[in-house]
Amino acid sequence: MAESGLPRSSFLVLLALADRPRHGLGIVDRVEDLSNRDVKMGPGTLYGTLQKLAAGGLIRETADVPDPDDDDPRRRYYRITPRGEKSLRAEAARMRLLVDAAVTGKILGGA
Amino acid sequence: MAESGLPRSSFLVLLALADRPRHGLGIVDRVEDLSNRDVKMGPGTLYGTLQKLAAGGLIRETADVPDPDDDDPRRRYYRITPRGEKSLRAEAARMRLLVDAAVTGKILGGA
DNA sequence: TGATATATATCTAATGTCGATACTTCGAGG
DNA sequence: CCTCGAAGTATCGACATTAGATATATATCA
Numbered sequence: 285m286a287e288s289g290l291p292r293s294s295f296l297v298l299l300a301l302a303d304r305p306r307h308g309l310g311i312v313d314r315v316e317d318l319s320n321r322d323v324k325m326g327p328g329t330l331y332g333t334l335q336k337l338a339a340g341g342l343i344r345e346t347a348d349v350p351d352p353d354d355d356d357p358r359r360r361y362y363r364i365t366p367r368g369e370k371s372l373r374a375e376a377a378r379m380r381l382l383v384d385a386a387v388t389g390k391i392l393g394g395a
Numbered sequence: 396m397a398e399s400g401l402p403r404s405s406f407l408v409l410l411a412l413a414d415r416p417r418h419g420l421g422i423v424d425r426v427e428d429l430s431n432r433d434v435k436m437g438p439g440t441l442y443g444t445l446q447k448l449a450a451g452g453l454i455r456e457t458a459d460v461p462d463p464d465d466d467d468p469r470r471r472y473y474r475i476t477p478r479g480e481k482s483l484r485a486e487a488a489r490m491r492l493l494v495d496a497a498v499t500g501k502i503l504g505g506a
Numbered sequence: 507t508g509a510t511a512t513a514t515a516t517c518t519a520a521t522g523t524c525g526a527t528a529c530t531t532c533g534a535g536g
Numbered sequence: 537c538c539t540c541g542a543a544g545t546a547t548c549g550a551c552a553t554t555a556g557a558t559a560t561a562t563a564t565c566a
Contacts, residue, residue, distance in 0.1 A: 309543070
């Protein structure tokens with residue numbers, strides 16, 4: 285494949301951060317939730333992906349703690365950046381085209 | 396990641412074969428078409444994936460030539476098997492969940 | 507015949523992913 | 537206190553996947 289876009293783990297992390305900042309394990313939980321427990325991310329994939337995304341400016345570590353009631357000083361929170369949102373949008377659009385093709389091709393049921 | 400499903404290239408090949416049998420480069424063309432020229436597959440990825448899918452029983456080489464008018468004896472045609480359709484359905488459903496999440500999260504536009 | 511395009515195939519390097527492991531800190535119970 | 541299990545971040549090495557260069561053969565057409 286050539287210019288196909290984001291690695292799967294990057295897409296998942298960006299998606300998990302789309303609605304609000306989260307910390308590492310919170311991202312893993314969010315991904316599981318969004319996928320009905322279907323998709324699980326191991327620590328190796330997670331932290332490597334976080335570093336790569338941060339280095340590329342698609343996410344940024346943030347001091348804001350979304351819910352100060354339930355906090356833990358060990359946590360490191362990340363938020364998606366505008367560039368990250370753009371990448372996520374592009375990847376989601378790409379994926380939607382293909383999923384739609386599967387549906388149209390009578391492979392996947394309606395609803 | 397753990398049990399996430401099919402590799403991207405396997406999904407793409409299965410999708411390209413969903414509607415009818417195709418040969419190697421025909422699959423590459425089909426993938427480009429379905430993705431609006433966004434996704435390109437190189438030969439390394441293609442032929443490796445074909446072998447893996449055939450070994451796993453998700454596709455099968457076939458002697459039927461879809462369009463005998465435009466033929467070329469060098470071509471090797473493949474068709475998707477019932478097991479392949481099942482895998483494709485499962486993967487498309489998985490992806491659709493995530494794409495929907497991106498849409499719901501106000502990341503991706505409507506239509 | 508020669509040139510170019512089509513087609514399959516393989517090989518190596520780069521990239522991405524997984525699971526085990528390590529280390530630290532938090533919180534609960536004794 | 538002290539210990540212990542859980543939560544959290546992080547790294548490492550093995551393994552899987554992907555990309556692109558290269559090889560080789562055959563069509564097709566001038």
